[in-house]
Amino acid sequence: MTTTTTTVAAVSLSGVTKEFGSVHAVRGIDLELQQGEIVAFLGPNGAGKTTTIDMMLGLSVPTSGTATVLGLEPRQAIARGLVSAVMQTGGLIKDLTVRETVQYTASLFADTRPVDEVLENAGITAIADRKVAKCSGGEQQRLRFAMALLSDPALLLLDEPTTGMDVEGRRTFWSAIRRDAVRGRTVLFATHYLEEADQYADRIVLISRGRVVADGTGSEIRALAAGRSVRATLPGADTGRLAAIGGVDGVEVRGDIVVLHAKDSDAVARYLLTETNARDLEITSRGLEDAFLSLTGPTNDAGDDQ
């Protein structure tokens, strides 16, 4: 037996872009996910989350750049049962029974876990002979999970996984996900809820307008949010010099008003009051939502393009 411990990245995107006609859905994403990571893919609607996930699944081909999953082309990884995804809606045939749906799916893979075991683990043994059409939304969602876990995937992609779950369901769900991550399964879940990302993910990848705008642990992302805004009246402000102050990560000018976003607001305030004619200083702290908005909002993007 060889004892090589080099592990291949669960997902590797390099310079990936996707255009639909004149629409730039993804504008260049580099991303590497390690095995066993639980990663939140966070961003507002239309940020490019779904397009990026589709490229990881091989459902669409990048306009430029490459996407590999566990060192393989996405379609190759899927053919080996290494990747699964759970969508929020659809994806089920109404006139099949729950068991038939799982049997059908299982028969398509070279190796799967036993159908009965998967039904049992998903808690749908009791409704195995029920037609899908007669299942509640929650039962259908459990069926989708059962199908996704059949092939014991190394990478699981989830789209808004806990929508519609109560607090208890959410907790059970995430503890199950974490158990599998310990065994090496990578989980990437798309969400537009910052709180869920912060609570359950090891790592948050914040995406906006087709780009990764932040990537780090929950606390690192929160540190971005921990800064304060310093607002002052300063006619004819020299934005270049203001931006050069240590710790300043954003400068906005609205007429005579300047708003500076900074981790060290004291240093900014000291500078403004001693080195410039700034007056009417206001210092406010930014919440998580503010950070999210400032990272994903149009102001930030305009800054990128200039």
Next chain:
Amino acid sequence: MTTTPAIDPAMRRVPPYGGFNRTVLAIELKRMLRNRRTIFFTLVFPAALFFSFGGSSGWDDEAGHGNVAAYIMVSMALYGAALTAASTGAMVAMERAMGWSRQLRLTPLKPVVYISIKALVALFMGAIAVTVVNIAGVVQGKPDMPVGIWVACAALGVLCTFVFAALGVFVGYLVPGENAMQILGPGLAVLAFLGNVFIPIDDHTSLIWHIAQWTPMFGVAEITRAPLTGELPWYAVVNALGWLAIFVTGAAWRMSKDTARV
């Protein structure tokens, strides 16, 4: 307990035959056979049509190597098979609309294998429809033709269902959802009338005959009845192959369009 054993992609296998297997085929057939609408189109409707047409006056007249009742039986079997195959084809589009095709794209099943499975199911259902009408003919006792011709006509009828399976897929994409069958049902009835399936058009100089020759059911009907009538006009073969090409191209074109946004 060990921690974080990496998953080795090299240990995973790709299924043989692009995911084709008997379990899927069996489930697909079971599904068709418990669908009340399919059962009606496949088992009840064509046989009922045969009983109402096949016993009409002049059934005993000579027609090629058999009699008129045999001619009508072969035609009705073809019509039943076409209807069944078209409705099976239309299901492909419905499954796409429900997101099932996208779900299948997350499995090793290859799209071409999926379509092949559907084609096999359509063929099987077409064969059932043909068999039922033929049994109806035996039970009624009026159709008369040599056994070899009887079998040849039935086999050709089953084979010709491919044209309508492709038509079903094509129409299913153009008119998504349950509406596809509402168009295919009456549409195929009109085509059957025009295509010389229900009522033979005897006046070969009439306008309706000239139109009929160009319609999709004309060619396959002539081919299916060829063993019985003993004649196979070249334009009937061209008609059948032409429409098969058109429907397959149309279905493939709509399908590739659709794949772009799954």
